[in-house]
Amino acid sequence: MRRFNPLWYNEFGTWLEYSESKDAIFCLHCYLFSCEHGDGRGGHDAFVAEGFSNWKDKQRLYKHIGKVGSTYKLCFSAAKDLMNRNQHIDIVMSDISDKAKHDYRIRLNGSIQCIQYLIRQGLAFRGHDETDASMNQGNFVELVKFLCESNEEVNNVSLNNAPENLKMIAPSIQKDITHVAASLVTRAIISDIGDNFFSILVDEARDISTKEQMAIVLRYVNDNGEIIERFLGLVHVSDTTASLLKESIELIFAKNGLSLTKIHGQGYDGASNMSGQFSGLKSLILAENNSAYYVHCFAHQLQLALVACAKKVYALTDFFNFIPLVCNVVGASCKRADILRQKQLEELVKNIASDDVQSRRGLNQEMSLLRPGDTRWSSHYRSLVSLCTLFDPVLDVLEIVKDDTTLVHAKRSEASALIMRMETFEFVLLLHLMIKVLAITNELSQALQRKDQDIVNAMSLVKVSKVLLLKMRDNGWDNLFQMTSEFCIKHDIDIPDIESALALQGRTKRRGTVTHLHHFKVDIFYAVIDTQLQELNDRFSEVSSNLLECMSCLNPYNSFLAFDKNKLCEFASYYPSDFDLNDFVMLEYQLETYIVDVQSDHDFLNLKGIADLAKRMVEKKKHIVYHLIYLLVKLALTLPVATVSVERAFSAMKYIKTTLHNRMGDEWLNDCLVSYIEKDVFDSIDNESIMIEFQKLRPRRMIL
Known part of the structure; x- marks a missing residue:
């Protein structure tokens, strides 16, 4: 490829930085520390000043890293020391005892446990007044008090027995912990998606403070062949034009390391008062990715039609x-x-x-x-x-x-x-x-x-x-x-x-x-x-009707009675970015072997739909043998049918942002919703991970 390859991030992601304006790559570590450790060797100037753009010579990237003692190695060591908070002078010179650190950890863990409970129950954190003299301190402070009364170890180091500035109950602490929890949940979702394609489901609704909120849900097939729909986030949109909606989606995608090129389906609620804007949005996304086919929300389609x-x-x-x-x-x-x-x-x-x-x-x-x-x-x-x-x-x-x-x-x-x-x-x-x-x-x-x-x-x-x-x-x-x-x-x-x-x-x-x-x-x-x-x-366009008709040939019901090799090959032709010319040739022969295999295999009898077929193929390792057919199955399952998950997100929003808490900020509302909606992912995150990310979020007076 005579251009920058994004896959290089997988190998050189610790230091590689790509500039779109200069169409060149740079070394972050050498840029920061080459003036101290640079000796002119390893071609470090090309990765610091002019930028490297000789795309056909990938070996130069390995040569830049070099061996032990190279300029890059010295700069990397300096960057690693810089990012190690425990080696900073203020930490080294501090006289904080191990007991103080232990007490701080107990207080922080107690606050995290209280926030976890409130998020799972969808309860509000803040009260009218959280000061000691207040009679309405809110759910969070009251829950911390209850934890102190029921746990002697926590009681000995929290609230009245804690330093005035380290009680770990301030509003900023609550928001930071919630933000860290939401970030870890989102990170786990992105990791589960991996390099798979996905579809995007979008809808909007007004919250209790009459703000237009746009909810984004991703639909994909995981490594076990299961259909997964995950809530990615809530975005406040000041204007509901198609261009601004697309810009908001791109911002949240960039924040989470996602790309529009991975979108293989779009689903919007056509009964919404923004249906015209969503029609423009789907066209803007299709202009960048011709595989992002649109399927109207079937449930709301009936509401409109009937x-x-x-x-x-x-x-x-x-x-x-x-x-x-x-x-x-x-x-x-x-x-x-x-x-x-x-x-x-x-x-x-x-x-x-x-x-x-x-x-x-x-x-x-x-x-x-x-x-x-x-x-x-x-x-x-x-x-x-x-x-x-x-x-x-x-x-x-x-x-x-x-x-x-x-x-x-x-x-x-x-x-x-x-x-x-x-x-x-x-x-x-x-x-x-x-x-x-x-x-x-x-x-x-x-x-x-x-x-x-x-x-x-x-x-x-x-x-x-x-x-x-x-x-x-x-x-x-x-x-x-x-x-x-x-x-x-x-x-x-x-x-x-x-x-x-x-x-x-x-x-x-x-x-x-x-x-x-x-x-x-x-x-x-x-x-x-x-x-x-x-x-x-x-309401069914020619493309979507052909797609749905072709997909029906994958249905395993009644011993794959609907199987049609020609229609499945036509289905693959709708996704040229996923099937090259060689794949089209191989697919035709693979389909012939596949249908004989599954019709004679008792494990594939009595399957009710494509979702069951995907899981059974993974269980029996058929997704490896028939990788092209499994790709067709994933494409069929990825296309959204209804925007139900987005509607559930708006239902959850009514629990989180209520009339009494109508001044919640957009970021805090999003953080609460992500953890509340994706409870199963949230429950899989341990407190230690939350504490580590909490410490990294900003400089703290106490270092674990």
């Missing part, structure tokens, strides 16, 4: 705006909530007496009217089901609000309008239609929240949803109309003559006369399903 797109139909736009109003009026006070529960109980007693419902332990539990949310999975579905179940009790509450003379006229008029709207055949039809549509994909939305969901099973569930929607369009109208009519009869709602003309209002009269049947079946039923099917089809 709710947002349904609102394009005029009748449903009004319907979905109407549902939150009902929830607001009925649940506006505790009194109305109690009335709703009482009406629900009265209706249940009446239905049991008339044998309309069964009575058994676990049945007929108390329900509440759920509010729909634009970002929560299945919330619209559950909200509509609860409204359908509590239809009569909700109407009873609205009647009480309408007749309440103590309320202002506007509230009573609103309740009256809601009653008039709910007691129409069209409203009941829309309610049952959307329940059936959302029920078709409810299982898929729930399944996509699992961390172990692989992309092949997700695509299978999406296809099932589309088939069911088509089946409903062709044969579901009669069933829907019958269900709606029975509901209206039960609740004394007038059913219009569907063959009669519909009274049109305003300018719509110019379109001519339409019947109720045409309006309900064509303008609503067909329009809703057609819009959603079109949205589902449009």
